[in-house]
Amino acid sequence: MPSASTGASVTTGAAVSAPLAASVPAADSRMAPGGPGYRRMSFALFLAGVATFALLYSTQALLPLLSSDFGVSASEASWTVSAATGGLALFVLPMSALSERFGRRTLMTASLVVAVTVGLLVPFAPSIGALVALRAVQGAALAGLPASATAYLAEEVRPKALITAIGLFVAGNSVGGMSGRVITGWVAQEWGWRVAVGTIGLIAVVCAVAFRLLLPAPRHFTPGSLRPRVLARTVRGHLANPLLCRLYAIGALFMTVFGGVYTVIGYRLGEAPFSLPQGIVGSVFLIYLVGTVSASTAGRLAGRLGRRGSLYLAGATTTAGLLLSLAGSLAMVLLGLVLITAGFFAGHAVASSSVSHTAKEGRAQASALYQSAYYIGSSAGSTLGAVAFHAGGWAGTVAMGLFAVLGVVSITLFGTRAARTAARRVPAPAH
Numbered sequence: 001m002p003s004a005s006t007g008a009s010v011t012t013g014a015a016v017s018a019p020l021a022a023s024v025p026a027a028d029s030r031m032a033p034g035g036p037g038y039r040r041m042s043f044a045l046f047l048a049g050v051a052t053f054a055l056l057y058s059t060q061a062l063l064p065l066l067s068s069d070f071g072v073s074a075s076e077a078s079w080t081v082s083a084a085t086g087g088l089a090l091f092v093l094p095m096s097a098l099s100e101r102f103g104r105r106t107l108m109t110a111s112l113v114v115a116v117t118v119g120l121l122v123p124f125a126p127s128i129g130a131l132v133a134l135r136a137v138q139g140a141a142l143a144g145l146p147a148s149a150t151a152y153l154a155e156e157v158r159p160k161a162l163i164t165a166i167g168l169f170v171a172g173n174s175v176g177g178m179s180g181r182v183i184t185g186w187v188a189q190e191w192g193w194r195v196a197v198g199t200i201g202l203i204a205v206v207c208a209v210a211f212r213l214l215l216p217a218p219r220h221f222t223p224g225s226l227r228p229r230v231l232a233r234t235v236r237g238h239l240a241n242p243l244l245c246r247l248y249a250i251g252a253l254f255m256t257v258f259g260g261v262y263t264v265i266g267y268r269l270g271e272a273p274f275s276l277p278q279g280i281v282g283s284v285f286l287i288y289l290v291g292t293v294s295a296s297t298a299g300r301l302a303g304r305l306g307r308r309g310s311l312y313l314a315g316a317t318t319t320a321g322l323l324l325s326l327a328g329s330l331a332m333v334l335l336g337l338v339l340i341t342a343g344f345f346a347g348h349a350v351a352s353s354s355v356s357h358t359a360k361e362g363r364a365q366a367s368a369l370y371q372s373a374y375y376i377g378s379s380a381g382s383t384l385g386a387v388a389f390h391a392g393g394w395a396g397t398v399a400m401g402l403f404a405v406l407g408v409v410s411i412t413l414f415g416t417r418a419a420r421t422a423a424r425r426v427p428a429p430a431h
Helices: 018-023 038-056 060-070 079-102 104-124 128-142 146-156 159-191 193-214 228-239 242-270 278-296 298-324 330-358 363-425
Strands: none
Touching (some): 038 128, 038 146, 060 128, 060 278, 079 128, 079 146, 079 363, 104 193, 146 159, 159 193, 159 278, 228 242, 228 363, 330 363
8 A cells, every 4th residue: 555645753852863763663644434534525425426336237126127128138228337337347447547647536527517518418319229228328438447446445445444445345336226216117117218317417427526525635636647657567467366266256146146136126015926017016126225234334343353254244145135035925036135134235345445455556456456347247237137037037036146256265265275285385373
């Protein structure tokens, strides 16, 4: 982690020698809970997370309506989600490079401006092809948010508060994803999907303005280089780090489960034996509030169980939720969704904060690679979940999810064994 800016040096008079003065630790001027600017920063990034996820997944709860309006299948309608997350995955790394040069706050602001502008155009899409294209552009614009936000936090927040700060940003993601789906569900039931996505666009405008007014100016950012060779060298260094690669894979696999489940849950609940109306289906996404809690408490969970222990628990919780969701009872399906959501957000918060903790240089690129893998997982989950649902019903989607969770547990187990092997190789200190 780059060294923080320091305050005035501490002395005890002229008698203090230069070596002694140099050994006195400087005050850490980065933000911490209870300190100046921390609440403004937390709320600003919370709002950025709300806007990002509300826009990114604004069509997910509306897929049955899109299928009906445009006369397309579930897998074709799912591309309105996959295109947005795929655009984000492709552009997050280039956007992170721009943030190294022009600053985190500047890029996050520009990304939100473009994304909300496109969001106001989405309701006027004349065809499913045009809608998918607009969503891809919107996802590419939103790519400037995730990696820049985590890099901003890594630079401006003290290390001990980093997991909590990132957890609050992830909590904003869960609130945005939840509110976007719930609002669109009820609005669409009365006025159609076009008014619904337009409403989300207007909400995102408000969040974007408040974000720019509240976020403190960065104090510890140092502009980097845009030279392709420098960027390529940084990326190669991150990809050569086994721990970072494991974290990237874990993020992608967790999101594959989550994206698949929530892409097709509307189809399942709208069909027999449940046959729920669109507004009620949208309200199911209130379960995202569970993610808000689990993400914001991930720091305390990691403090008790360790990072790998937290990932094991997140995987076990997600697995239990997938199995419960197979029941024919609506109550059991909803309980399953609660556990899936809690496990996913806890695992995501721990994995993403571990990336920022592990990367000592090029944090924006390290975070960008995580976000790229994460949203590739989202795109894959949305598409594969719909295909699996078409082929084998809800059981097919659950089987896909269980396979992905098995990958998470296997990777974490491999990391645990690798850490134990490395610890045994460390020579004992000489006496």
